[in-house]
Amino acid sequence: MTKVAIKNENITSFGGIYHIMDVFSKLGFEKLTESVLGRRGCSGKAFSHGSILGSLFFSYLCGGDCLEDINALIGQFRQRPGTLLPGADTVGRGLKELAEENIAYKSETSGRFYSFNTAEKLNTLLLRMIRRMGLIKGSSVICVDVFRISLMKELKLCIK
Known part of the structure; x- marks a missing residue:
């Protein structure tokens, strides 16, 4: 007799990325990023530099090769509880803010x-x-x- 388990959880093909997100969180990379790069925005509602770099990096690890791929993957990332990452437009603006003069x-x-x-x-x-x-x-x-x-x-x- 075969036993079948019914799961109510969302299943994603990028489930391994959640482990990487957990490792980044445990290492405190978002707080480290803020301590080095400073706070972003004056209202406290803007995405942090850590979230921006995280969104870009996680997209890259899932096979993304341009900013627009973030928008295709953001739904997968948000299935992880407590995850709120910016889309491609916000990442682009955030990266421009980090640019330095040649x-x-x-x-x-x-x-x-x-x-x-x-x-x-x-x-x-x-x-x-x-x-x-x-x-x-x-x-x-x-x-x-x-x-x-x-x-x-x-x-x-x-x-x-």
């Missing part, structure tokens, strides 16, 4: 102009997230610069 540089030898962007706040956030996950220890990062990456003798990551 730095122009003229080479003394060739006379050519170069433009680069350090994205200092986002790089700081990335390093703190990596530390929080335990991938590097606080003393592992020796220096940060945008030009060269090398590995030290003691296998400490040094971005020069």
Whole structure:
């Protein structure tokens, strides 16, 4: 005799993403994001930077490759209790708010102009997230610069 169990829960093909959302929550990434990037909006009703980056990242993990894919996946994300993530338009506006000015540089030898962007706040956030996950220890990062990456003798990551 076969037993059948009737489930009232919603079933989604992206159920594995809920585990990732739980891990992000347990690591406190949303609060960390707010501490590094600051609060967004003055009314307290705006989506946080953490929610914006979460929506983008979770969409990417579910196969999304552009902002509009967030709108197709947002219904799946909201099936997880307590989840409220912004749509593609809000994510786009939030990312524009995080943009920083490019730095122009003229080479003394060739006379050519170069433009680069350090994205200092986002790089700081990335390093703190990596530390929080335990991938590097606080003393592992020796220096940060945008030009060269090398590995030290003691296998400490040094971005020069």
